[in-house]
Amino acid sequence: MSENTEVKERVAKPKWLRVKLPVGKKYTELRGLVDKYKLNTICTSGSCPNMGECWGEGTATFMILGNTCTRSCGFCGVKTGKPDTVEWDEPEKVARSIKLMSIKHAVVTSVDRDDLKDGGSIIWVETVKAIRRANPTTTLETLIPDFQGIEKNIDRLIAVAPEVISHNLETVRRLTREVRIQAKYDRSLEVLKYLKDNGQKRTKSGIMLGLGETEEEVIETLHDLAKAKVDIVTIGQYLQPSKKHLPVKEFITPEQFEKYKKIGLDLGFRHVESGALVRSSYKAQKHLE
Template identity: 80%
Template structure:
């Protein structure tokens, strides 16, 4: 019997431009102390965002509502999948209080998908924005929303409370959508963004690169997003949350990210944030003005 050794393809090694600087600065230290003292729930800390120090220094923070268990099982996302807990109806006031304690100038609100709820979580979404407005009238807002299964009645609840920016991420190109975002649909996400733009909202979306997409596919997705009137586009490097998630196929070079930025601005996007460590809420305060 002959023992054969199977050689698995090597995964690309993380390049030097993905090294993250440790957060520093007086503002970061102050906010970190408040988060720890009051046990505030920010995506910045729970997601170990590489831009946490920079964003906090600029007065921006991201909060996740509707629990931390998602009804979907996207191949890229580190959030737990399963049966979510019951809705906490006092959550809007808790988030508003956290923003006030932290003296956040620009807040980004996001959530898990709640396909288990008839309203998709849209009522809590709207009440959260209203609560933040009451407690923090000078704070600008970005809402990074799920697709609400394309239900315009639910999306309209976000429009009605009129945050400065409404974001919904495409995440990847059309060909990879089924693999990367298992329960999502490329056209449905475009439809959500079009509906928001038609209602007069400033719209934003994000893409992860390095999942095996081709340059022409990225550019086509950018064109599709401009066709539905998208204002702001973020593009960053996909990083594998665990071995159970989709592997990184390629590390995109800084020059390639810069190329996409140039192409995007030429297409007419208001803002394009394109570099390896960019995440959805990177420079978010700038996009509200």
């Protein structure tokens, strides 16, 4: 077999990765609002495969603190470089977007801002407060960076008590240095455990598969997350954002995803979302049940 044939077979997407185009009245209405008011959602900028389904259920994901990250993870499509200055009116803009879209459950995430002394945690807190002022019935999940493990920055988020705080482990221990580069596997676990030990009611984490991990490593990672007292886990298929990013080594079968789901539930997680098209915020509103 030639090298070109091997590459072609490696990247060929299987049939279970086919995405249905988003449809429905609710999706059409929200898409119109996003375009009209130039609202910044990860759903659209990240071309999420579940956008139609999530929007139909009243869930959307918003990114704060700009669109330039101080880290250069090998899997992520967000650009790396020197970020723009902090926009202190951003919390109000996000809150307004959620109100315009009539979002029932909002997921907020951000780039890493290692350039800021507070890691961006103050803007995070102000965003949560602004959303609650403008949308008192909207529930919240905050998908946070690791804040370099600095406890006072994490404490700020715990103090405003979003319904869910999530932080993604992303991959197994062996691949962390290659996949996440500036992040640390154990530091992420420590952040998750710290959240739970200090009063956060629900915690959540996610991993991607298809980067070369083994089944044993995935199971070990699930055990590590269980030891960190994580409540909710998402497991999805890694897809290469561009040729500059890490290649897909393997497409995981639906049967294997189902196996991991069963293992996770047996370990005691409240919810396990496991499937090829699962992303961090997939079915996020159901994780409050």
